[in-house]
Structure formats: structure tokens, C-alpha cells
Amino acid sequence: MIRLSVSDLESLRYWRANEDADLASLIQRLMHLEPPTPVMKAGRAFAKLMENAPQGELTEMPIDGWVFRFELDAELSLPAVRELKAEVLFETPSGPVTLVGKVDGLHGISVHDQKLTERFDAERYLDSLQWRAYLSMFGAREFVYDVFVGRYDGRVVTINDYHRLPFYAYPEMRADVQKAVDDLAAVYMEHVIPAAERTTEAGAA
Amino acid sequence: MTLAAIRIKAPRVAAAYEIALKVGVCEAARRLGLHQSTVSCHVGKARRMLAGTFHQRPTEAQPARESERQHLAGLRHDSHTTRCRCGLSLPCYQCVQTIWQAASSRSGAAHGEF
Numbered sequence: 249m250i251r252l253s254v255s256d257l258e259s260l261r262y263w264r265a266n267e268d269a270d271l272a273s274l275i276q277r278l279m280h281l282e283p284p285t286p287v288m289k290a291g292r293a294f295a296k297l298m299e300n301a302p303q304g305e306l307t308e309m310p311i312d313g314w315v316f317r318f319e320l321d322a323e324l325s326l327p328a329v330r331e332l333k334a335e336v337l338f339e340t341p342s343g344p345v346t347l348v349g350k351v352d353g354l355h356g357i358s359v360h361d362q363k364l365t366e367r368f369d370a371e372r373y374l375d376s377l378q379w380r381a382y383l384s385m386f387g388a389r390e391f392v393y394d395v396f397v398g399r400y401d402g403r404v405v406t407i408n409d410y411h412r413l414p415f416y417a418y419p420e421m422r423a424d425v426q427k428a429v430d431d432l433a434a435v436y437m438e439h440v441i442p443a444a445e446r447t448t449e450a451g452a453a
Numbered sequence: 454m455t456l457a458a459i460r461i462k463a464p465r466v467a468a469a470y471e472i473a474l475k476v477g478v479c480e481a482a483r484r485l486g487l488h489q490s491t492v493s494c495h496v497g498k499a500r501r502m503l504a505g506t507f508h509q510r511p512t513e514a515q516p517a518r519e520s521e522r523q524h525l526a527g528l529r530h531d532s533h534t535t536r537c538r539c540g541l542s543l544p545c546y547q548c549v550q551t552i553w554q555a556a557s558s559r560s561g562a563a564h565g566e567f
Contacts, residue, residue, distance in 0.1 A: 305458040318459045327463040328486025355464050356472035356484050387476070410459070 249432055250342070254349035254385075257377040257425075260432050265375075271439065276452050278440045280449075290314055290405055293398070294364045295352060299330045315328045322410045324394065325351035327360055330374035336385045338426060351382055358390040359383065366396050368411050379415045382423045391415045469495035 256278055262272040276282055284292070288438035293312040308317045330353045338345045358430070359382045379391035397409035464485075469492050473481040478496065482489040 297517055301461050307458045314490050319457045321457060323460045325462045327464050329484060329539055354484055356468055356481060357475060378565060389475075407459075413524050 250345045250430055250436055251431070252345055252347055252436065254347065254378055254381045254435075257347075257428050257432055259268045260435060261375070261377050261428070266301045270301050274435070275443050278436065279444060287400075290400070290403075291364050294405070295362060296360045298352060300324065301326060305397065312401060316398075316406065317406045319406055319408045320410055323368075324410070325355075327355035327358075329354040334382075334385045338433075340430045340433040341428075342430070342437045345429055345433045347348055347385065347429055348383065349382060349385060351386065354386060354396075357386075357388045359386055359388045359390060360392050361392060361427065362396065363395055364396050364398055364405070364407075366397065366399060368395055369381075370411075370413060373415070376438045380421050381425050381428070383415075384422050387418050470499035 253292060259274065261276045263269045263277070289312075293314040296372060297309050297311045297316060306318050308315065310316075331353050333350045334349070335346050335348050338347055344419075351359050352362050359379075361378070361382070373393055373395075378394070382388070383391050391414065392396040393413040393415075395408045395411040395413055397411070398407040469481060469485060469487070473492050473496055474483065475481075476484065478489055478492050482492045485492065531556075
């Protein structure tokens with residue numbers, strides 16, 4: 249049984265869209281060997297902040313060595329159900345695949361995901377397989393990106409803008425996700441598993 | 454109140470009935486982080502609204518006109534009901550949409566608020 253994540257689907261899509269990216273970088277990413285960048289670490293800290301955010305006003309919050317300052321006037325409804333994992337089985341030509349993922353929030357048939365970015369670019373999210381996969385996995389109708397725009401000053405992130413970006417389920421969405429899982433499973437069988445075996449053998453030698 | 458801040462609010466649960474209709478009361482309660490009885494309460498409100506016996510605002514809680522009551526009652530035939538996973542019979546989504554629209558135009562309430 250192959251176990252793949254929604255992030256892996258995005259890694260393959262991103263790699264295909266980037267002509268300069270070589271196969272080695274994709275394999276490394278799918279093997280989860282890349283160390284997290286400071287931006288990724290900040291994103292994780294921010295996700296943790298949102299997961300535990302209480303009701304009320306939030307102006308500044310230190311968490312995991314980062315400080316998030318909110319210099320904006322906005323209201324946000326956070327779902328009561330936060331950080332929810334899901335697994336769905338897909339049958340593919342490469343064998344059965346368990347697709348795993350975790351959403352930041354679930355409110356009925358709406359899925360929420362918080363993003364921290366330095367520049368808001370709506371089109372960046374449009375082609376994403378993330379919202380398609382999660383809508384399919386949770387049987388949901390709406391996927392909302394809560395996009396926070398911030399600027400970095402060392403380990404202080406000042407958030408000065410917020411965008412709510414919703415996407416909706418559409419008729420052939422499940423087929424699109426199935427196709428993406430099929431493609432990823434084929435890449436995984438052909439490239440990632442042999443690379444992992446080589447790494448194991450080299451370690452044992 | 455601080456000017457530059459983000460205010461975290463509890464989510465609206467007004468859509469609980471609609472969600473319950475699609476995924477069942479038990480599943481809706483799980484997905485909304487609510488107790489089943491809370492979701493059932495919203496379902497009950499929706500059903501009373503369907504029967505013309507629930508009004509959005511107390512000041513406008515006048516009895517519906519007889520013709521309107523009959524119209525509303527006429528929507529409650531068996532073909533417009535569905536059954537939740539937990540066995541609770543619920544009126545169909547289309548009917549409630551119709552009632553919401555009628556209620557909203559009377560009271561000025563936002564669609565889906567109840």
C-alpha cells in the first residue's frame with residue numbers, strides 16, 4: 249500500500265509547472281528529505297497559533313520562537329473543529345494508494361486552510377490540487393483559504409492584510425483528483441521507491 | 454477596542470440545518486464541533502419555519518396569513534422529505550430554501566439566518 253499526502257500531490261504539480269526543476273529535486277521533496285526553511289517554520293508556528301487561537305482580539309502573539317503582530321482591522325470566524333486528519337483510499341494503476349491530509353479547520357461542509365504569505369496572489373491558489381483533494385476527501389462543498397499577508401523582520405512577522413479566498417466543489421473534481429493520485433503513484437513507484445532503496449542500501453554498507 | 458487587531462469569532466451555526474440535511478445530524482454535529490442536541494435544535498427551528506410557526510424576529514412574530522400557511526403546509530408532502538442517517542426525518546432542502554426566501558422578504562432577515 250502506497251501512502252501519499254495531499255502535499256505530495258502539490259509537490260508534483262509544482263514540479264511540472266516549473267521547467268527549471270530537475271527530477272532529483274522532486275524525488276528529494278517526495279522523500280521529505282528537504283530541511284524546512286525559515287518561512288516554512290514560520291508557517292508552522294502560525295498554524296499552531298491559529299489552531300489554539302481563543303475568541304477575542306489578537307494583537308501580538310509569541311509562539312515557538314516567532315512573534316506574530318496583527319496590524320490590521322479584520323474579523324475572522326474560526327471553525328470549532330481544527331486540525332483534522334483524513335485518509336481516503338484510491339485504486340490506481342500502480343496499486344492502492346492511501347491519500348492522507350490534514351485540514352486547518354472544518355465547519356460543516358466548509359474546509360478552512362490558513363496561509364501565511366508575503367504577497368497575495370490569488371491565481372497561485374487557483375490551480376492547486378490541495379483544495380480539490382480536501383473537498384473530495386471531506387465530501388465538502390466549499391474550501392476557504394484564509395490568506396494572511398505579512399512581512400518578516402527577523403523572527404517577527406507583522407501581518408497587515410487578510411484575504412478570504414473561497415473555492416467550490418465542481419462536477420468532475422473527484423476525477424481530477426483521481427488523475428493526480430494516479431500520476432503521483434506512478435512517479436512514486438518508478439522513482440521514489442528505488443531512490444529510497446538505494447539510500448537504505450548505502451546506509452547499510 | 455484596539456484598532457489594529459484581528460478579532461477571532463465563533464463561527465455561525467445558522468447553516469447547521471442545511472449541513473444536517475446533507476450529511477446527517479450525527480455527522481453534522483461532528484463536523485461543526487457541536488452536540489447532537491444543538492444540531493437537532495436547529496433542525497427543529499427549520500421544521501417550525503417550514504410549518505410557518507417560527508419567525509425570525511419576536512416583533513414580527515405574527516401568525517402567517519391563512520393562505521400563506523396553506524401554501525407552506527402544501528410543501529410538506531412526503532416526497533419532500535428525506536431521512537437522516539440517524540433516522541430523523543427532515544424536510545427537503547428546496548422546500549426550506551423557498552421558506553427562507555419567503556421569510557426573508559417579510560422580515561428583512563438575511564438568507565439562512567434562523
